[in-house]
Amino acid sequence: MGSENFTFEDIESGLMTGEIIEDYPHHQRGACCLINGRTPSGRPIHIVCTTHNTPTIVITVYEPKPPKFETPTKRSKR
Numbered sequence: 001m002g003s004e005n006f007t008f009e010d011i012e013s014g015l016m017t018g019e020i021i022e023d024y025p026h027h028q029r030g031a032c033c034l035i036n037g038r039t040p041s042g043r044p045i046h047i048v049c050t051t052h053n054t055p056t057i058v059i060t061v062y063e064p065k066p067p068k069f070e071t072p073t074k075r076s077k078r
Helices: 008-017
Strands: 019-024 032-038 044-050 058-062 069-071
Touching (some): 008 058
Antiparallel strands (some): 032 044, 044 058
């Protein structure tokens, strides 16, 4: 989060406006998902968070970009 210069407001916006693009119900650390959203300024944001805990726990946050992602919703084929 810090190294990508995202704020808590950015994460909140990403969670509120985003959609689940990958679901990991059997992840070794517990059920989680990948959410693709946008910050208030329109910057793409990916948020990995738990799906079985209340409250939701944010695991990691990053901007989707090459080489791992071709677009915010499409993984690279590498």
